[in-house]
Amino acid sequence: MIERYCAHLARLNRRPGTIYQQQRTLARLCAWIDSDDLLNVSIDELRDFTGRGLGDEAAYAEVSRLTTFYRWAVREGFLEVDPTVRLERPARKAGVPRPMPLAEVEHVLTHAPEPLRTWFLLAVRAGLRACEIAPIRSRDIAGPVLIIPEQKGGTSGAVPLSPGLRAALLPYMREQGWWFPHGTDPDRHVTAGQVSKRANVWLRSEQIPHTLHSLRHTYGTNVYRLSGHDLLLTADLMRHRKLDTTRRYAELEPDRAAAVVSMLDAVA
Numbered sequence: 001m002i003e004r005y006c007a008h009l010a011r012l013n014r015r016p017g018t019i020y021q022q023q024r025t026l027a028r029l030c031a032w033i034d035s036d037d038l039l040n041v042s043i044d045e046l047r048d049f050t051g052r053g054l055g056d057e058a059a060y061a062e063v064s065r066l067t068t069f070y071r072w073a074v075r076e077g078f079l080e081v082d083p084t085v086r087l088e089r090p091a092r093k094a095g096v097p098r099p100m101p102l103a104e105v106e107h108v109l110t111h112a113p114e115p116l117r118t119w120f121l122l123a124v125r126a127g128l129r130a131c132e133i134a135p136i137r138s139r140d141i142a143g144p145v146l147i148i149p150e151q152k153g154g155t156s157g158a159v160p161l162s163p164g165l166r167a168a169l170l171p172y173m174r175e176q177g178w179w180f181p182h183g184t185d186p187d188r189h190v191t192a193g194q195v196s197k198r199a200n201v202w203l204r205s206e207q208i209p210h211t212l213h214s215l216r217h218t219y220g221t222n223v224y225r226l227s228g229h230d231l232l233l234t235a236d237l238m239r240h241r242k243l244d245t246t247r248r249y250a251e252l253e254p255d256r257a258a259a260v261v262s263m264l265d266a267v268a
Contacts (some may be wrong), residue, residue: 001038001077002026005069015150017131017192024064026113036048038069039079046087059090097251099218100210107206108215116202118196124206126166127223127238130199131192132213136179138172148239157239220249241253 002023002153030036032049047050049247050062067084074082100108108120123126133149140147145168148157161169172179178189199212216238224246235246 002030005072008072015152016129021061022069025062027123037074041083043083043086045053046083049194050087050090056090063087063089075263086154093097094254097217097221097249098210098214099221099251100208102213104208104210104217105215108203108208111206112202116199118168119199119212120215121165121168121178124218125162126159127216127219129192129216130161130195134180134191134195136172136190137177140174141169141173151239159237159239217249217251220246221251225249 005026006019006023008073009022010139014022026038029038029041029046029049032052033045049057050066054062063084067082067089070082070084072077073079093114105124109117111122112120119130119133122133127147128146128148135149136146140149140159140262142158142162144163145158146161149160151157177186180190180195182188182190183194196212203210203212220234222240223237224231226260227233231243231246231250234250235243238246238249240246
């Protein structure tokens, strides 16, 4: 059943990482109920499984994956009733911006070895995610624009490159294949997981309490401020579908907020 469901996800062009996470959740559920019969799971078993001491974000993700699986099972006629209909979805904590401070960004861009420095540049100057950094090739560069054949969510996208970033990428633009090949198979690109892991291990070795993804938050915050606080433009450049998502990346300027609040005395 899991294989059949994963094949369905593949037909929908879901990302390999997404399919893997779905597969692992269902495998964990099989181990939890000590059975591979996922079509005869009770609501109590599902509640015990998703409430097994996970954090809010992890539990939310588990419930989402299970809900998607069982809705598919009903549509395909394997089940008449979706057992997740009464499964409670935990509330998610509101995300907050977590940009890397300027001093640490400067340290990263000055001291990181290649290809980590370029990964950090692509995150802080173009807002790329690890899954978008890993498969870059020279053919994805179209003038001042980087084409992203498959971004988060499975759609394609594009992001403009600043002159400074484009100049920094020139050594890689001479490459015909993957910019960042897999360590054991040059015909494949490095995985997104390895990009994140190697970058974050280096950051910890430098005593920097942030992650590669923090630089995407820095990108979003910088774009928001430099654009005159244009949230729509920031959302477009970050390739977000919802403005609420962008709000979790664009950090408020405390001084600007204080200045606005101070003017309230004159109007009310």
